[in-house]
Amino acid sequence: MALSEFIHRARRCCAPALAKRSLLRQPAKHKFMGMKLDLNGMTRQEKLIAMEALWNDLSGNELDLESPGWHQEALMETEAKVQAGLEPVIDWEAAKEQLRSRTR
Numbered sequence: 001m002a003l004s005e006f007i008h009r010a011r012r013c014c015a016p017a018l019a020k021r022s023l024l025r026q027p028a029k030h031k032f033m034g035m036k037l038d039l040n041g042m043t044r045q046e047k048l049i050a051m052e053a054l055w056n057d058l059s060g061n062e063l064d065l066e067s068p069g070w071h072q073e074a075l076m077e078t079e080a081k082v083q084a085g086l087e088p089v090i091d092w093e094a095a096k097e098q099l100r101s102r103t104r
Contacts (some may be wrong), residue, residue: 037050
């Protein structure tokens with residue numbers, strides 16, 4: 001998807017949040033495969049809007065999503081550890097908090 005189409009979709013779903021500040025108004029700081037985004041000039045909300053727009057586009061068709069080959073092996077290894085009592089099972093909210101605490 002071209003950057004202009006991405007911005008169009010992001011504006012369409014999140015116009016109020018982007019009305020004050022366009023992703024394209026400031027000079028580009030980061031380039032990804034020809035796309036330019038001023039990540040340093042974007043607010044946290046704008047970055048989350050951009051991530052959500054990208055995710056919605058990428059996850060639009062589950063048949064297009066293909067897990068990498070190692071993923072099945074990792075899942076089977078973890079399941080075996082859980083069954084053997086070597087891997088604790090924790091609540092999803094507790095898991096998210098553990099992950100957040102690692103990045104603080």
